[in-house]
Amino acid sequence: MFLKRALQKRRQAxxxxxxxxxxxxxxxxxxxxxxxxxIIPLVMTVWMSFxxxxxxxxxxxxxxxxxxxxxxxxxxxxxxxxxxxxxxLVTTAIMAVALPLxxxxxxxxxxxxxxxxxxxxxxxxxxxxxxxxxxxxxxxxSGVFARLLTGLGLVDQAPRPLESFWPALAVIILMVVxxxxxxxxxxxxxxxxxIPNDVIEAARIDGASPFSRFRRITLPxxxxxxxxxxxxxxxxxxxxxxxxFIITQGGPNNSTxxxxxxxxxxxxxxxxxxxxxxxxxxxLVVLVAISSIQLSFMRQRPEDGR
Amino acid sequence: MLKTKLMLAAVALAASxxxxxxxxxxxxxxxSSAAVxxxxxxxxxxxxxxxxxxxxxxxxxxxxxLGAAIAGGAPPxxxxxxxxxxxxxxxxxxxxxxxxxxxxxxxxDALSPSHIRLATYDGKIYGVPALPDAxxxxxxxxxxxxxxxxxxxxxxxxxxIVEDAEKIxxxxxxxxxxxxxxxxxxxxxxxxLPHIWAADADILTDDGxxxxxxxxAMRETLEDYRTMWQAGTIHPTSRSxxxxxxxxxxxxxxxxxxxxxxxxxxxxxxxxxxxxxxxxPIPGPTGGQSSFAxxxxxxxxxxxxxxxxxxxxxxxxxxxxxxxxxxxxxxxxMPSRTDLAEEAYANFDPRNLIAYDILSKARTPYTYASDxxxxxxxxxxxxxIQSAVFGDDVDGAIATAQEDFTKILDRTNx
Numbered sequence: 001m002f003l004k005r006a007l008q009k010r011r012q013a014x015x016x017x018x019x020x021x022x023x024x025x026x027x028x029x030x031x032x033x034x035x036x037x038x039i040i041p042l043v044m045t046v047w048m049s050f051x052x053x054x055x056x057x058x059x060x061x062x063x064x065x066x067x068x069x070x071x072x073x074x075x076x077x078x079x080x081x082x083x084x085x086x087x088x089l090v091t092t093a094i095m096a097v098a099l100p101l102x103x104x105x106x107x108x109x110x111x112x113x114x115x116x117x118x119x120x121x122x123x124x125x126x127x128x129x130x131x132x133x134x135x136x137x138x139x140x141x142s143g144v145f146a147r148l149l150t151g152l153g154l155v156d157q158a159p160r161p162l163e164s165f166w167p168a169l170a171v172i173i174l175m176v177v178x179x180x181x182x183x184x185x186x187x188x189x190x191x192x193x194x195i196p197n198d199v200i201e202a203a204r205i206d207g208a209s210p211f212s213r214f215r216r217i218t219l220p221x222x223x224x225x226x227x228x229x230x231x232x233x234x235x236x237x238x239x240x241x242x243x244x245f246i247i248t249q250g251g252p253n254n255s256t257x258x259x260x261x262x263x264x265x266x267x268x269x270x271x272x273x274x275x276x277x278x279x280x281x282x283x284l285v286v287l288v289a290i291s292s293i294q295l296s297f298m299r300q301r302p303e304d305g306r
Numbered sequence: 307m308l309k310t311k312l313m314l315a316a317v318a319l320a321a322s323x324x325x326x327x328x329x330x331x332x333x334x335x336x337x338s339s340a341a342v343x344x345x346x347x348x349x350x351x352x353x354x355x356x357x358x359x360x361x362x363x364x365x366x367x368x369x370x371x372l373g374a375a376i377a378g379g380a381p382p383x384x385x386x387x388x389x390x391x392x393x394x395x396x397x398x399x400x401x402x403x404x405x406x407x408x409x410x411x412x413x414x415d416a417l418s419p420s421h422i423r424l425a426t427y428d429g430k431i432y433g434v435p436a437l438p439d440a441x442x443x444x445x446x447x448x449x450x451x452x453x454x455x456x457x458x459x460x461x462x463x464x465x466x467i468v469e470d471a472e473k474i475x476x477x478x479x480x481x482x483x484x485x486x487x488x489x490x491x492x493x494x495x496x497x498x499l500p501h502i503w504a505a506d507a508d509i510l511t512d513d514g515x516x517x518x519x520x521x522x523a524m525r526e527t528l529e530d531y532r533t534m535w536q537a538g539t540i541h542p543t544s545r546s547x548x549x550x551x552x553x554x555x556x557x558x559x560x561x562x563x564x565x566x567x568x569x570x571x572x573x574x575x576x577x578x579x580x581x582x583x584x585x586x587p588i589p590g591p592t593g594g595q596s597s598f599a600x601x602x603x604x605x606x607x608x609x610x611x612x613x614x615x616x617x618x619x620x621x622x623x624x625x626x627x628x629x630x631x632x633x634x635x636x637x638x639x640m641p642s643r644t645d646l647a648e649e650a651y652a653n654f655d656p657r658n659l660i661a662y663d664i665l666s667k668a669r670t671p672y673t674y675a676s677d678x679x680x681x682x683x684x685x686x687x688x689x690x691i692q693s694a695v696f697g698d699d700v701d702g703a704i705a706t707a708q709e710d711f712t713k714i715l716d717r718t719n720x
C-alpha cells in the first residue's frame with residue numbers, strides 16, 4: 001500500500017520508472033527482515049493470544065479470555081507498576097549522569113579521547129554478562145564490594161542489598177547507569193557538537209554567563225538528541241529483563257519482577273504460551289502509546305512552540 | 307605403498323561396518339545429574355558399538371526445552387527427568403510406553419517404588435528409575451556438643467529443632483542454627499513437604515487433583531519456621547538462596563541443621579572431610595519422620611525408532627548392573643535397585659543408610675502442574691512459604707495458597 005503510493009508519488013514527481021524498481025530492490029532485503037522477524041511473529045503472537053496454548057497438550061480457542069484474565073491479574077499490575085517506577089528512576093539517573101559526562105568530554109583536550117573510551121566501554125558488554133559480573137561482585141561472602149567495605153572498616157557486616165526492595169533496586173539502577181550512561185553520553189555529545197560555535201560565541205560576547213549559555217542556548221539546541229536519548233532509554237527500561245532475571249531473580253518476595261519477566265514466567269515457568277502472548281501484546285500496546293507521545297514531541301520543531 | 311593402501315581399506319571397511327550397525331541415541335539430562343550419567347554413558351560406550359550421547363540441560367529449562375523440542379518435532383530420543391515431571395509428560399501423550407520392558411526385567415519388583423508410581427499414568431509405565439535420592443537433615447555434631455546438646459541424639463521433631471537452633475545460634479554471631487533453601491520451589495518440595503508428610507498430612511490429594519493446604523501440620527510447621535526466623539536463628543542466605551550456597555554454608559561449620567538430601571554424605575566425605583556431622587530423617591512438627599523420594603527417571607520420547615529404543619533399553623540394563631549401581635550410590639547416595647542396597651552400601655559411609663531406611667516412608671506429590679504450583683517463582687507454593695515464614699500472617703498465607711492452588715488445578719487437571 002504505502003509502497004505503491006510512494007512509487008506513484010515518485011512517478012508524479014517526474015522520475016523515471018526504472019528508478020522506482022531500483023529503489024524497491026534496494027529496500028527488499030530490509031523488507032524481508034521486517035516481514036520475517038517482526039510482522040509474521042507479531043501476527044502469530046496475536047493469533048496465539050486467543051488460545052489456551054500449553055507447552056504440552058492440546059490448544060483450545062478461547063477468544064478474549066486471556067485478555068479478560070490479564071485485566072484482573074494482580075501480579076501483572078504489580079509488575080507494570082514496578083516497571084514504570086524503575087523506568088522513571090533509571091532514566092532520570094542516566095540523564096543526570098550522561099549529560100555532565102557529555103559536557104565533560106566535549107572539550108578540545110588531547111586526553112579527551114581516552115575519557116570518551118573509558119565512559120563508553122561498559123556499553124559494549126552484554127546485559128547478561130554485566131549482570132552476572134555484578135551479581136558476583138555483590139556476593140556478601142566472596143564479592144569484592146563486601147570485602148572492600150569490611151576491609152576498609154566502613155561496615156561490620158557485609159551488606160546484603162538484594163534482600164530488601166529499595167537497596168536491591170538501587171543496586172540495579174547503579175549497574176544500569178554504569179553500563180548504559182556511556183551510550184546516552186555519545187548521543188548527547190553528537191547533539192552538543194552539532195551546535196554551531198558562533199552561536200555560543202555570540203552569546204559569550206553578549207555577556208551571557210556559562211550557566212545561562214547552557215540553559216538558554218545549548219540545551220534548547222540539543223533538544224532532539226535529548227529526546228532521542230529519552231526515547232531509547234524509556235523503551236529499553238520498559239523492556240528490562242536480564243538484570244532482574246539474573247541479579248534479583250525477581251526477589252525479594254517477587255517485588256522486582258518487571259513486565260517482561262512476567263511474560264517470561266507466564267510462558268516458560270507456567271507454560272501458558274497463549275497467556276504469555278496476550279501479555280506481550282498488551283505490553284507492545286503500552287510501549288507504542290508511550291513512544292508515540294515522545295515521538296510527537298520530537299516532531300514539533302522548536303519554532304512551533306513559539 | 308600397497309601395505310598402506312591395504313591398511314586404509316581395512317580401516318575404511320571396519321569403519322563402514324560399525325557405522326552400518328551402530329546406533330547413536332541422545333539423552334537429555336539435567337545439569338545436576340549430568341556428571342553421573344555422562345560417566346555411565348562413557349562406560350557404556352567404551353564397551354559397546356552403540357553410542358549414548360548425554361546432553362546437559364539446565365534443570366529449570368528442561369521442561370520448556372524438551373516441550374519445545376517435542377512440539378517442534380525434533381526431540382532427543384530420551385530424557386532423564388526429575389521424577390516429578392513424569393505425570394505431566396505422560397498425561398500429554400509425549401512419552402513411549404515402557405510397561406513391557408519394565409515388567410520383563412528380572413528385578414522389576416526391586417525398582418524404586420516412587421519412581422515407578424510417578425511414571426505410571428493410566429495403568430501404563432512411562433519411565434524407569436535412573437538416579438534416586440531422598441531428603442534428610444544433616445546436623446553438625448561439633449556445634450551440637452558446644453551448645454550442650456547430645457550429638458548422638460538427632461532432633462526428633464521440628465519443635466525440637468527450633469529449640470536446638472536457638473541454643474546453637476547463641477554460640478556466636480556468625481553461627482546459625484538452621485539452614486533451608488527458602489527461595490527455590492524445587493528445594494522446598496524436597497525439604498519442606500516431608501515435615502507435612504511426617505505428621506500424616508499432605509498438600510495435595512493422592513490423585514493430584516485437589517489442594518489440601520489448610521491442615522494443622524502445615525500451620526504448625528510454618529509457625530515453627532517463623533519462630534526461627536524471628537529469633538534470628540536462620541542463616542541469612544537462606545531466605546533469598548536458590549541452593550547454591552547451602553552445602554558451602556554447612557561445610558564452613560557455621561550451620562547447626564541443614565535441610566538437604568542423601569547425596570550430602572558422600573559429598574562431605576570426599577570434599578569436606580573435616581566437618582563432623584550426622585544425618586537423620588526429616589521430622590514433623592511434633593514427631594514422625596518422612597522424606598521426599600526424589601531423583602531422576604529415564605523416559606523415551608514417543609515415536610522413537612525401534613533400533614534406538616533397543617539401545618536405550620540396553621543402556622538401562624547396563625546401569626542396573628551391580629557394578630554401576632555401586633557407582634551410582636557413590637555419586638547420588640542411593641542405588642535405584644533396592645535388592646542391591648547391601649552390596650552398594652558396603653563400600654561407603656554407613657550414614658548413607660539413614661536415607662535409604664527412610665525411603666519406605668518417603669513420598670512424592672503426584673501432580674500434573676508441578677512447575678506452576680511448586681517451582682514457579684511467583685507460584686502459590688513459594689508465595690506461601692515466603693509470606694508465612696518471613697511475613698506476619700500465617701493464616702492469611704494459607705488461605706491465599708489454598709485459593710491459588712485450586713485455581714491452577716481447576717485449569718490444569720487433565
